[in-house]
Amino acid sequence: MFQKMFERFEEEVKSCLKSVLDVDFTLEEPKEKFGDLSTNVAFKLAKSLKRKPVEIAEEILNKINIRKYKYIHKIENINGYINFHIDYNKFAKDLILEVKNKGKLFGSGLKTRKRVVIEHTSANPDGPLHVGHLRNAIIGDSLARLLRFNGYEVETHYYVNDMGRQVAILLFGLKKFPLDKKKKNDHAIADVYVKANKYLEENSEAEKEVREIMKKYEKGIFKTEVRNIVEYCLKGIRETLSRLNIKHDKFIYESDFVFNGEVENVLNRLKRTRFYKENEVSYLDLKEFGIDKELILKRSDGTTLYTTRDIAYHVFKSRNFDIIIDIFGSDHKLVARQLKAVLKILQEKEPEFIIHEFISIPEGKISTRRGIYISVDTLIEECIKKAYEEVSKRRKDLPEEKKRIISEKLGIGSLKFYIVRVSPERKITFKWDEVLNFERNSLPYIQYAYARICKVLKKKPAPENFEIYNVTQNEKNLIKTVSKFPKIVKEAAEKRSVHMIANYLLQLADIFHRFYNSERIIGSKEEAFRLNLINVTKIVLENSFKILGIEPLEEI
């Protein structure tokens, strides 16, 4: 019955304007003092009508019969801008009913049959995840959650690069250096990998051996050995991801596309196109697509390359899904363009890419090969440690067990939030004091809002019936922000922008805290309404947390 209140208000404003105008117009959200929606149509008309915007606006205003609209409280003309104000008494009542009614589904989209595949993380199985992978994983995971919430059928993939040089080096290394069984799997693998790389640098004759392994492996030799090593490492990686509340639906092995003949099939298809060229290597000429660099498909020794196999994987995705989304690091920008071009050539579905910049650490450039990185495991431990210090400082009254649970969730959540909050194209320099800031603009700030609500509602649950008197400005802000949630979710999904959700959450928490500080809830004349208002705020917080894969805490 009640559907997306903010959009209903928007619809009313639109039909209101349409009833008196026969030109296109746009609506925007002005600053608080100018109302809730605004149009600058009078400015657009000024030129053709050769009249002043203020006069045009006035004329439009006079034609409108405001009584026909339920949620429009007032319309005014300020210097030519036509501003619409919400009738908050009616609006709030219906909004609260809507949110209560929908609950967990408030803001979600209708189920669609659209199948989406999101590939993310896909770190090489040669060591633990580090900060760079973390960003990829967090963006991918929350995007999957966002699209699911919007009604899509989503499958997440971890594409395992179990082929190529790094695997050969690992295989080579394991013959020379023992695996430390006491260490976490992925860390033990990294030790060997770093040692093997160092050995290769110092002993150039060993290079031949590595190439030999690669060649044999592609023919199917060492298949089980490689799978075992890879699985060994992945077990460690999975443990880390699981602590972050990130889980992939499927692990797709790159080598499978070679062994099951798919790579060869794709190569044959490409051979029949005019883009295919051969000399000592096979390659594609992609100049037509504005890519000067030829795309090499096969080495002179006949082995395939990473991109070749990736094409086969994408053909597979194209056959099984409607929308293909890849989360890539910015070093893969060229690969992304190449893939898009090749998929177009093959007349398959072209993937969408979310390309994120890197996270750098003060220590310098990250390199797993050289052993320069902060592992996500270390990061998680640090965050929890710091969170524990903060929690202990602020909540001396809590029992030890509770403090530990809260710090674990707050620490890991803060890490995720710090990363998901900034738009992907911006590079991040990882700074501890920013990650573990427990004040405003942080996850604890939002969790605190949630905890405050829980506490109040625990004392006094929101009653079924309530009356709305005069709505204060802080209440209006909170009502409006809550009502905008479905719109934000929809826009974020369309733009594939998870950081919008994080920023919305900050805004909601901010507005809540302001309301909470200035308005007494329990014991006030408006108690019943306010309890209902914070109750719906709580639902929106929960739904937003779910999108980000962060667990709400009833107490912090």
Add this chain to the structure above:
RNA sequence: GGGCUCGUAGCCCAGCCUGGAUAGGGCGUCGGCCUCCUAAGCCGAAGGUCGCGGGUUCAAAUCCCGCCGAGCCCGCCA
């Protein structure tokens, strides 16, 4: 050299796609608010050539062109 991305107060970030009213937050700084639902909070102040230059427009942080600076890529690595 070429391609892509970024440049918004001392520091960090949103807004840019879809142009509009004194450019929003946060950290830090300064000053206030706890006999009352967690002060992990709230209120206030100071702090800006939106990298630079040009163009389009009644109107540009936003669109177009040029430049400067930073990052990434340009491998028979992945």
